[in-house]
Amino acid sequence: MGDTRRMKNIIGQFSIHGEFEDVVPYGQGHINDTYRSRWNQAGTTVRYLHQRINHAVFTRPDEVMENILRVTRHIADKLAAAGTAGWSRRVLTVVPSREGKPWVRDAQGGWWRTYLFIENTHSLDVAASPEEARFLGASIGNFQKQLTDLHGGRLHETIPHFHDMESRYRRFHEALRSDFANRAEDTESRPDSRAEKAAAEITFMQENEERGAMLIRALREGRIPERICHNDTKMNNILIDNADNRVLCVADLDTVMPGTSLFDLGDLIRTAASRAEEDERDLAKVVFDPAFFQALLEGYLSEALDFLTPAETALLAEAGRNITQIMALRFLTDYLEGDHYYHTARPGHNLDRCRNQIALIRSMDAQWEALLATAQALSA
Ligand code: ADP
Ligand code: GN1
Numbered sequence: 541m542g543d544t545r546r547m548k549n550i551i552g553q554f555s556i557h558g559e560f561e562d563v564v565p566y567g568q569g570h571i572n573d574t575y576r577s578r579w580n581q582a583g584t585t586v587r588y589l590h591q592r593i594n595h596a597v598f599t600r601p602d603e604v605m606e607n608i609l610r611v612t613r614h615i616a617d618k619l620a621a622a623g624t625a626g627w628s629r630r631v632l633t634v635v636p637s638r639e640g641k642p643w644v645r646d647a648q649g650g651w652w653r654t655y656l657f658i659e660n661t662h663s664l665d666v667a668a669s670p671e672e673a674r675f676l677g678a679s680i681g682n683f684q685k686q687l688t689d690l691h692g693g694r695l696h697e698t699i700p701h702f703h704d705m706e707s708r709y710r711r712f713h714e715a716l717r718s719d720f721a722n723r724a725e726d727t728e729s730r731p732d733s734r735a736e737k738a739a740a741e742i743t744f745m746q747e748n749e750e751r752g753a754m755l756i757r758a759l760r761e762g763r764i765p766e767r768i769c770h771n772d773t774k775m776n777n778i779l780i781d782n783a784d785n786r787v788l789c790v791a792d793l794d795t796v797m798p799g800t801s802l803f804d805l806g807d808l809i810r811t812a813a814s815r816a817e818e819d820e821r822d823l824a825k826v827v828f829d830p831a832f833f834q835a836l837l838e839g840y841l842s843e844a845l846d847f848l849t850p851a852e853t854a855l856l857a858e859a860g861r862n863i864t865q866i867m868a869l870r871f872l873t874d875y876l877e878g879d880h881y882y883h884t885a886r887p888g889h890n891l892d893r894c895r896n897q898i899a900l901i902r903s904m905d906a907q908w909e910a911l912l913a914t915a916q917a918l919s920a
């Protein structure tokens with residue numbers, strides 16, 4: 541069966557009416573396989589977003605979808621009750637299967653889901669101005685605030701230990717041990733093992749191991765509260781309305797689960813205050829911009845200051861450094877393990893990403909006292 545016919549067969553099992561027109565790959569996500577389809581509904585073209593959930597990453601897609609349904613319904617109810625204009629574009633809407641399930645299984649055991657496609661939006665890979673960083677920050681503060689009163693028990697942990705630096709380091713050390721073991725066995729054919737190519741990055745990660753554990757220890761020891769957070773708030777998961785350039789909707793909800801507010805703030809700082817994309821190879825361009833950082837924090841705190849505790853606000857700057865570090869570590873580990881986790885577009889892509897993230901940490905460190913002072917002043 542051709543690709544389009546196979547796709548048509550799968551997406552035809554969702555509760556979509558009208559005549560199918562076409563389906564194309566869509567988006568830049570590193571994890572799921574995403575497609576966009578068009579349907580003629582009584583003369584109007586309507587589009588949908590379909591995703592094959594990455595089953596290697598999310599071992600319980602049913603639990604992922606249960607979380608997503610709870611979270612999207614909660615936000616939708618709030619927006620509707622508040623009479624928010626155009627609220628249905630401000631939250632993802634799951635389209636059920638014809639049997640009423642939030643997924644469809646394919647012949648290979650894959651799990652598919654469908655969302656309404658939110659039209660006339662774009663997302664950013666590099667923020668253009670502090671003003672953009674400000675409204676991105678506000679959108680994540682608002683997202684967290686909307687979920688502070690989610691009822692019905694704890695959400696599923698869709699990826700256990702996702703932002704657990706200590707667990708990520710254990711896996712990194714394991715990857716290093718395997719690399720060394722392979723080399724010892726086969727020095728002739730592997731003269732330049734991946735660990736040798738990444739020697740400087742490995743040293744950096746080793747030197748930063750202790751400091752990196754700060755956030756997860758604070759959470760585990762109860763010094764900062766567990767909250768529902770998004771856990772994957774890099775900028776291109778936030779949809780911006782083409783009409784007014786304001787944030788419309790926070791997408792990519794697979795990892796919405798318990799964590800700390802600081803994980804979300806940190807991932808946004810990592811992406812919105814850097815002047816370069818995450819895989820930029822010209823490291824001279826990888827600069828952490830304090831004006832973007834300040835605006836982002838102002839936006840975030842305008843929504844979040846009400847519910848954050850002093851222990852959380854004391855770690856605002858650290859959050860950005862921490863999440864950048866965990867990304868550097870994860871990209872490096874995936875490189876050492878042979879690039880199985882993230883989608884990559886070229887050999888060495890994960891190592892490039894790791895180098896980029898380390899350059900960003902160095903840029904933060906070069907202005908650390910000033911960043912701390914900014915965060916303190918804004919949360920006083
Ligand atoms: P991945 O988990 O692989 O990153 P995402 O869920 O983030 O996949 O989807 C890929 C991209 O598609 C997102 O970065 C976002 O830009 C876009 N997107 C996601 N959901 C929608 C939607 N309902 N409508 C329009 N665009 C969307
Ligand atoms: C992945 O799914 P996507 O592309 O939005 C990853 C994030 C990383 C990000 C780095 C489930 O996000 O944790 O920060 O790549 N998501 C998962 O770009 O691992």
Ligand code: MG
Pocket residue numbers: 569570776777792
């Ligand atoms: Mg994504």
